[in-house]
Amino acid sequence: MKTNIVLLGPPGSGKGTQGEMLSRELGYVRLSTGDMLREAKRDGTPLGLQAKEYMDCGALVPNELIIDLMMERIEELGEGAPVVFDGFPRTVEQADALGDEVDVDLALNLDVDDAELVNRVTRRRSCPKCNAVYHLDFNPPAKPDACDKCGSALYQRDDDKEATFVNRLATYRENTLPLIEYYERRGNLRTIKGTGDIGEIFEKVKDAVL
Ligand code: AMP
Numbered sequence: 001m002k003t004n005i006v007l008l009g010p011p012g013s014g015k016g017t018q019g020e021m022l023s024r025e026l027g028y029v030r031l032s033t034g035d036m037l038r039e040a041k042r043d044g045t046p047l048g049l050q051a052k053e054y055m056d057c058g059a060l061v062p063n064e065l066i067i068d069l070m071m072e073r074i075e076e077l078g079e080g081a082p083v084v085f086d087g088f089p090r091t092v093e094q095a096d097a098l099g100d101e102v103d104v105d106l107a108l109n110l111d112v113d114d115a116e117l118v119n120r121v122t123r124r125r126s127c128p129k130c131n132a133v134y135h136l137d138f139n140p141p142a143k144p145d146a147c148d149k150c151g152s153a154l155y156q157r158d159d160d161k162e163a164t165f166v167n168r169l170a171t172y173r174e175n176t177l178p179l180i181e182y183y184e185r186r187g188n189l190r191t192i193k194g195t196g197d198i199g200e201i202f203e204k205v206k207d208a209v210l
Pocket of ligand 1: 011033034035037054055056058059060061062066086087088089090091094159168
């Protein structure tokens with residue numbers, strides 16, 4: 001089994017969902033910078049207050065803040081835990097910082113067309129408490145507007161509204177897309193189609209990972 005996996009792909013490509021399944025079914029520790037930042041925002045911490053202005057307009061939070069945050073989390077984990085990184089790295093500078101700290105065994109790129117991304121993101125609903133994600137049509141909660149796992153009321157992330165999503169996609173193209181070539185050059189990139197049934201995508205993810 002690959003120990004350190006980076007999930008790549010545009011916003012809405014399924015990194016959170018597949019990362020969650022890797023964690024649940026194969027015991028990976030999922031480290032999601034997006035979840036960490038949303039928690040910090042909700043708790044009103046200094047990091048959350050700083051991150052908010054970038055997140056709300058679909059821009060990236062500055063590298064220094066993100067790298068410090070992630071390095072702290074990696075240190076807390078200790079040796080040997082298999083980790084799936086979801087939403088990190090998003091820039092070459094972040095990828096270099098990660099590579100200095102751990103060996104990245106696999107960069108798994110989820111490939112999804114733009115039109116589908118817009119649909120997925122604008123129909124996405126999230127749990128503020130346990131960070132579970134749903135899609136109103138393809139992966140709906142059992143009870144409308146309530147999280148299956150913890151019962152909390154679901155919400156639509158501000159940055160999942162269409163206007164902000166367009167900025168996130170542009171940010172992805174400019175800053176994060178170069179990471180595909182970055183990991184390809186290092187020989188550990190694998191691209192899989194991120195469309196279709198969630199379980200079938202997970203089978204392909206497992207094929208790449210195991
Ligand atoms: P996500 O949930 O991964 O889509 O992240 C939501 C937002 O958090 C992004 O649009 C960025 O504003 C911010 N963010 C998450 N991860 C990073 C990162 N690695 N670098 C910079 N900003 C990030």
